[in-house]
Amino acid sequence: MPGTNLTREEAQQRAQLLAVDSYEIELDLSGAQEGGTYRSVTTVRFDVTAGNGAESFIDLVAPAVQEVTLNGDSLDPAEVFADSRIALPGLLQGRNILRVVADCAYTNTGEGLHRFVDPVDDQAYLYTQFEVPDARRVFASFEQPDLKATFQFTVKAPEGWTVISNSPTPEPQDNVWVFEPTPRISTYITALIVGPYHSVHSVYEKDGQSVPLGIYCRPSLAEYLDSDAIFEVTRQGFEWFQEKFDYAYPFAKYDQLFVPEFNAGAMENAGAVTIRDQYVFRSKVTDAAYEVRAETILHELAHMWFGDLVTMEWWNDLWLNESFATYTSIACQAHAPGSRWPHAWTTFANSMKTWAYRQDQLPSTHPIMAEIRDLDDVLVNFDGITYAKGASVLKQLVAYVGMDEFFRGVQAYFKRHAFGNTRLSDLLGALEETSGRDLKTWSEKWLQAAGINVLRPEIETDADGVVSSFAIRQEAPALPAGAKGEPTLRPHRIAVGLYDLDEASGKLVRRERIELDVDGELTAVPQLVGQRRPAVILLNDDDLSYAKVRLDEQSLAFVTEHLGDFESSLPRALCWASAWDMTRDAELAARDYLSLVLSGIGKESDIGVVQSLHRQVKLAIDLYADPAAREALLARWTDATLAHLRAAAPGSDHQLAWARAFAATARTPEQLDVLDALLDGSQTIEGLVVDTELRWAFVQRLAAVGRFDEAEIAGEYERDRTAAGERHAATARAARPTPEAKAEAWASVVDSDKLPNAVQEAVIGGFVQTDQREVLAPYADRYFEVVKDIWESRSHEMAQQIAVGLYPTVQVSQETLDKTDAWLDSAEPSAALRRLVSESRAGVERALRAQRADAAAGE
Secondary structure, eight states: OTTTTOOOHHHHHHHHEEEEEEEEEEEEOTTTTTTTTEEEEEEEEEESSTTTTTEEEEEEEESEEEEEEEEEEEEOOOEEEEEEEEEEEEEOOOEEEEEEEEEEEEEESSSEEEEEOOOEOEEEEEEEEEETTGGGGGOOBBSSSSSBBBEEEEOOOOOOOOESSOOOOOBTTTTEEEEOOSSSSSSOOOOOOSSEEEEEEEEEEEEEEEEEEEEEEEEGGGGGOHHHHHHHHHHHHHHHHHHTSSSOSSSEEEEEEEEESSSSSOOTTTTTEEEGGGGOOSSSOOHHHHHHHHHHHHHHHHHHTBBBEESSGGGHHHHHHHHHHHHHHHHHHHTTTTTTTTTHHHEEEEEIHHHHHTTTTTTOOSSSSSOEEEEEHHHOOSSSSIIIIIHHHHHHHHHHHHHHHHHHHHHHHHHTTTSSEOOHHHHHHHHHHHHHHOOOOHHHHSSOOOOOOOEEEEEEOOHHHHHHHEEEEOOOOOOOOOSSSSSOOOOOEEEEEEEEEEETTTEEEEEEEEEEEEOSSSEEEEGTSSOOOOOOOEETTTSSSSSSSOOOOOHHHHHHHHHGGGSSHHHHHHHHHHHHHHTTSSSSOOOHHHHHHHHGGGOOOOOOHHHHHHHHHIIIIIIIOOOOHHHHHHHHHHHHHHHHHHHSSSSSSSHHHHHHHHHOOOHHHHHHHHHHHHHHSSSOOOOOOOOOOHHHHHHHHHTTTSSSHHHHHHHHHHOOOOHHHHHHHHHHHHHOOHHHHHHHHHIIIIIOOOOOHHHHHHHHHHHHHHHHHHHHHTTHHHHHHHHHHHHSSOOHHHHHHHHHHHHHHHHOOHHHHHHHHHHHSSSSSOOOHHHHHHHHHHHHHHHHHHHHHHHTTTT
């Protein structure tokens, strides 16, 4: 974005020049109900190491600056405020005091101080979102993670509102809330949540420790807030993390605030975590949704230590922040006593790993430890490598050094660097001390090199089926075109699972597990020689490492017939993932992937895996199948979804999942009649409650096929006059298959910038329908005409939604690739925008390859 960037070099120079002591921030939010701007007064105390006369700057994004006073001298805002910076000339050696008075703006983009009006009660609700560089939208700040300070907030709010921040909530005097200063933390994890929020309170107590707990949401969601379940997960996290980290929770209280129109899943503000309020479930959801919510809760709680207590020096170690929180949250779900989700590593393999493998095969792939030159770089780096590959590699690191050794190193790290800033080398040094392993080579190959390895078994048997030789071949495929770096073979600590069919139970049961180090191109496994060949040999069993795994021909044939028969969910998930990976790589035809899923999904007990398979089958048919065969495959899939819906246990998670899968693809008049009848109640399916969210899924499909128009959509909104209802209605309107509906949706997103972030996202989600290629075709050219201007004129979150969401992904053709290449060659986009468009282009290129493979399979 113009004028809002900050380079790493600038940040390093500023950190060498000054140390920040404290901020005092006064905000007058008494006019928040009306919106507009608010008065922000910031007083910063900081020390300068150089002699008198040094220069620096402080960051601020604001419509107007009224006063700037540096060490008692008034500076002219017109002279010192430009490009989101206030110049600070003539600094004194030692202590300096800066006071900035500004008019700051409420936003509707989910960045800075977001303002939302609930249509249920017409009340405004505010919250801040500061990561990466948006504290400067609310108060003048040195916006970089290594300039930690204390923060003392004073907030004036409307009568009857509540104000929550990082420090415990004080009693207000005349609607003014004066908070105690925080410990030393980074700007990006400070927070304010302001409004007439509903709250529930509890406490975590153990061995004399007492931490107040709070949960907040809008009153219109209070009836759906299952606070007991949220507190239960939170307490499990406190127990497990404090034991594993050997460091008491470092802040005075722990509030979790479910807030509207949130761009991410959640944010680890110290002691005041904000979470998207879609996690307050208004309707029945499957257990997979509760599991994902619990992982989010635990992820943010882990950040209180890793990220908030100890913080990266610069954003190139963002991956370590996110990967550590992801790894430990899943480990907590898998291992904490009493956890509802001991199968959490299955979910990780099924969802997080899939995301990582996809991201790592894009032209934008990068080492886990990415080169972050500036803020623009980091804003597009919240990706599948930063979160999912990083967490996968941490899981591999734990297998490599041992779990006890890993956590002992983490304990030393927290004690050594509490309330400070670190680099990756600080953590690796601590782990080397506790494990005795030299991690330099490991780090170079795993963290500083991009790309993915493939592991294949090489097996020979004699005439009696006894293994005569077995080895594991490791490949390092060429990196995608445009990616930087060289293919790299890595050391892998993996398990090999040997599975046979148990005659009595009919289940595929593991008869033996061999754990070993794989390194180089070929690793012999002599332990298998002389054994009877099992039905299935599974590399990377237990999912310890990060690699694409292929089955040998005999194992693949057996798994194809018996994938649903594995006794444990994790090996099933690994085989499902391998099949999906082969489909994406055009090694397995989309039609054969559909057949595989239809043969095994009925036996799949893990509801998260079932729901992933639903999404992947639909994507495979829509994008990876031969266009000439697409309708026949869709018909086959849709028939199966309805049959499974009718056969599922009444009231079960599987029944709900199949209802949603059917709604996503219903196409014949008879199938659409079923949706219509379920909506109006003239037909029922035992146990299936067609509640608010499921109704909207049906309405949106009926709108997308032209059955429903404005009258029906408006009628459904009358039943659900809420913020969620507004979003669902916006999706339904944009989904209608007429040129007029598409033009209206496009104009609301592209020609206007008035939509709030969540509504814009909803409109884009409706606009793009895979079975509306013809009516969407004209928008491919229009996308390339506008996307650069959009990128340069909108905030980052809003621009990224458009750049990714409106790319012509459904137009799978050479023509789309050619148009993209022409634009990339001529438009001179910023590096961040170039990356996003190139990633979308790679999706079309992959789909074309897969379509050719599917067509060949049909010949």
